[in-house]
Amino acid sequence: MPEFLSSIPDSPLTTFTILLLVILTIPPIFERIKLPGLVGLLFAGVVFGSDGLGLLDYKSESMSLLADIGKIYLMFVAGLEIDLEDFRKNKNRSLFFGFSTFFVPLVFGTALGLAFNMGLNASILIGSLLASHTLLGYPIVNRLGVAGNEAVVITIGATIFTDIGALLVLAICLSIYGGDFTLASLILQLSSLAIYCAIVLYGFDRAGKEYFRRTGDEESNQFLFVLLAVFLASVGAQLINVDQIVGAFLAGLAVNDVVGNGPVKEKIEFVGSTLFIPCFFVSIGLILKISDFATIFSQDLWLTLGIVITLFLSKFIASLIPKVLFGYSWDQCLTMWSLSLPQVAATLAATLAGVNAGVLSPSVFNGVIVMMLITSVSGPILTSKFARNLFQSEVDTNLIENSNSRSLQLSNNYQHSFINEQYRTVIVSIANPQTEKSLVEMACILAGNETGLVIPLSIVKAHVHMDEPELDFAFHNSNQLINRALQYSKQFSVSVKPIIRIDDDLAEGISRTAKENKGSLIVMGWSPTSTIQARLFGNLIDNVFWSSHCPVAVVKMLDEPTHLRKILVPVKKIDLKTLNAIALGCILAESNQGTITLLHVYDRHLSKNNIENFKNALHLGVQQIAPKTSVTIKTLRYSDPAEAIIHTAHKQNFDLVILRSIRRRTAGGLAVSDVTTEIIKSLTRSVIIFGEPH
Template sequence: MIPNSLTDSPIIAFTILLTVIFTVPPIFERLRLPGLVGLLIAGVVLGQNGLKLLDSESDTVKLLSDIGKIYLMFVAGLEIDLEQFRKTRNRSIGFGSLTFIVPMIAGILVGRIFNFGWNASVLIGSLLASHTLLAYPIVSRLGVVTNEAVTVTIGATIFTDTGALLVLAICVGIHGGEFSALSLATLLGGLAIYSVVVLFGFDWAGKEFFRRSGDEQSNQFLFILLALFLASVGAQVIGVEKIVGAFLAGLAVNDVLGRSPVKEKVEFIGSVLFIPCFFVDMGLLINIPAFIKTLSSIWLTLAIVVALIGSKFIAAFLAKLFYRYNTMEFLTMWSLSLPQVAATLAATLVAYQTVNPAGERLISEGVLNSVIVLMLVTAILGPVITARFASALQLTPTDIGTDSLTTWWDYETQQVEQQDPFTVVVPIYNPQTQRFLIEMAALLARHESGRIVPLAITKAHIHMDDPQLVTALEQNQKRLNLAREISQEFDVEVSPAIRIDDDAALGISRTSREQNSSLIVMGWSRTTGLRARLFGSVIDSVFWSSHCPVAVTRLLSSPTTIRKILVPVGDLTRQTIGAVRFAQILADVNQAEVVLLHVCDRKIPQTLVEKFASQWTDIVAKSQLQVSTNIQAIRGDDVARVIIQEAKAFDLVVLRSVRYRTAGGLAVSQVTTQVIKELKCSIVLLGEPNS
């Protein structure tokens, strides 16, 4: 046992927290349990009912947990897709109202049945009314995000979370002491004015600051953090809980950040440090004897869980009737709205810690424990049901048609409209991979009657006559001369370029913009470790900042020798269709064969598998290229393992780059990552602009 004098040390407490965050979630994820569950259990083990190494009342834990709590709500606001909300605003508000009001009523009934006061009962109802899009990565991976039922559910999040936090603010105000119609009107009026100031003021200030600061990501990052804490402090000043301000700040800077690298860094810091600290603190608050007592008299917990699941089901069913969705869409909406994590847990902790002058908590320990059980049940149940039913949602050809293919490889429409020549920018640095890169770019450019721009980036120095700069420029000129020689073998126009820049990634993106390039072809970067996770690799930065598609290649042999190309297809989105177009163009150059591999769940009906294959057959048939393209469907539980096994017979695998992230800001492992690590053949990883 560590002496009390040591456990009181902030440094030791912080070290223990870091150790837990670093080690526990991966262990639980290997057991196929959410990492958040591991953090909660770690809090219980390390708290006053266990090893007593951490104290929820210590200043260190309080600070980190408070930051984690507001960060969680901030990220929840950041990750609401406003673009999707605008597309289906009316239906999103309609379903949002249903999936807010029905659980709200159910929660109030549960509270009254178990003899809670009206204020506490309404608060319990609001805890059930919100939802967390924990299963968003699943629908994104399945490629059904553009299905209207999914879009409506995503858009409804903004309504449910905002409504739940407003109810929380009112309930906390009522519980705090004397309350009247005048004080309620004052609170609501102040909240309305404050919301307008934050939503519009921060949005305007953010856009102005980002416009003026250009590429200064460090200052932009600090601006976003300042906006978060200013909004949280402002909420407290007007008498509203700080998580309300944090959520509004997330909504306010949502458009400002878009999909920029700064957003990635903001979410990364939260997901690896502050948000996990909040979940550990939740575990510290769990009193084991009280928790066991709650579960032994299981009726309250059971009532809350059943009320949530049943009311969300009823809300989704009503939406099905009103908007004429089919059964699979209705069940997908239900499962997406089930998980109760971000807003629910943050609001529960706030309510539990709210004590009136008489010393009474707003909600009891039994409700706190029941909500934690609810979180565990829905966090597991929701994604499982989503994976089961969302896989049956297939986009119709009409849906695909409305999502127009604007990428360069959709050459059938581009040939008429495109005025500038097809241009491929090829950043070169490594002489060992330079030849294959130039060959790949030349093959594509020659097919499209375009040109290539070999690009050498030279690191800037303060003085332009610095000897190191002169040497670097001479080396880059030699690389460009070699690139010119290789290009001449393919009889393609070459325009070599040297750029002096402080940032290699931005140098590549800026040059490609200046050259109005159609594609960037890059070599593989082996940048790994903490620095790459914090600041991103050059590839990450180019993906974020480029205006055109990026093809990152790991070529083990000359592209001219490629005869068999494998393209895994899991959805019907334009990104996947773009990857197929890329493979077809490369195959047309080499008279190669393209195989589209669809790995489907064993439970999916054969009719749906056949329908998916027929849709791809129609898409392939629209191509003007006379390329042998076959579609192969394989049933399997481990998608990555099937792709790796099938790829052994191919020269090249074409993958697309997609980032998945949950509403808590916690990264989700990708099939692509495992495939890239284990493939033994050449790879092309395609990224859309801002991907």
């Protein structure tokens, strides 16, 4: 084994190849054992680092470059994902929490340093090390779909305050230690920072809007422009002696309005989440050397424990203050705490600077390394635990209070009969003879009446040579599927236009056919993600969800579509996509003379007044889209939404459950919420997973 490892060439290409292998394989394995994929990347860094296989070196130029890009990208995407309207609305709370999560650890850390007789200057510097934080858990809240929750928004906004504050304290402490500190130097630093922020936030925003206006649909050049803005801001931050991650975060805020939610943003996030950000997490694992722990626990045990305990306690107290003042739930409080726990980027930079300058001792450095290890692992795990509860149970109070006006605003879009006009052209993908009948019947019901068009679609996988016998055999099978589809559709009064298509990619073939025929809905059969290939790259359903221009209904049918009379639709919040999912259920209910029940699961933190407001607004919204359908609104207090939905479906004997899907691409395919996944596995009822384009 050592001989084999020594034979591997030491080159940037080898480093990059190993990183790609790690990013591709390790996160799915850790997610299978109920741990965040980010923890797997940290673990891989330790395994492949100097204390493990020794295949990756943190100090190498290639690794250092990829780690810096990943760190910058992480903060940039965090700024890019912020809803500026929510951010502006909560900017005072962001500043308050930033001050809280900076000042409390600063005081506690200073007290810790004084308790170990380190002197006031060194003690304040130790406090500043605990005051900053790195958003290691951000990809998790982003994946779970709670990045817009107020608790997450103000934590992200607080990051810029804590990092700038920590780095300013570092500069002051080092200047005092070296005898160079003056009031004039502090004023100069603050002035240059203010000018820099104005240039990035306003200058980049104006330049970006003008460039996008001039370039039109040139997405590649627009993508490069955004990347240039990010790295220009990061380099500019270094020029004024501020960490580059501050510049990246400001750049994300600056171009937020420019890129919107279009394809350029998708490209930016895809490149970051699949490549650069994972490289940063691997690099963190490379820093953590297990061989140093023996020395740490034998000589610096009490100082190390003091640093770790002080960090956890002070960050918790800092998160508890806004909970009490602003009335946040415990899940929100604990999410803020877990997001602000990890100490990596700014902390490591400040610690190394303090040790090199002689202000901090090697013992402090060892304690900080242990703190980095513990918080890097525990932070994402805790974030995954608590943020999932936000996704399951938190309801935005402002959304509830404004739901009446939102529903009234939607009425302009639904003045005509929504039920009859929503799905004029339905593409139904047929491949399995066992599920074909139910899929075609479902498509015919959703198409509505004689004005509707159903397109049974069979994809033949392309070959290099068109005279291959396999291709003829595939065409024969497709023709059989099409003939059966025509027979199944005869009992419905819809037009049918069958298509057999040759395509290299099944998902793209379905999406392209839908676009070419102006499809308004794609109907597919459910197939579980069971193979290793599907888990790594996503399956057919994932890829159609991701690429389609129109809504997709994935059907898992246990009974004939014409027998679906009792329909359950879980509702988390009121928006246009939720109403579209409800409308889908209303079409089926009206066609089968059935009923539809809307289930809203809430927890004990929601007041009775908010629940009534939510029900009233939901009722008004339903009236706009399906005034003739028998709809019942049911609210249920339950700690586990998945369990509540499963229990309700079985106890009240519903025929069908309609669930929403989240369209968000990750390195391992499409991210579907844990609630949806658990329901599909446990529910013994027909299910439709309904998803919409971005």
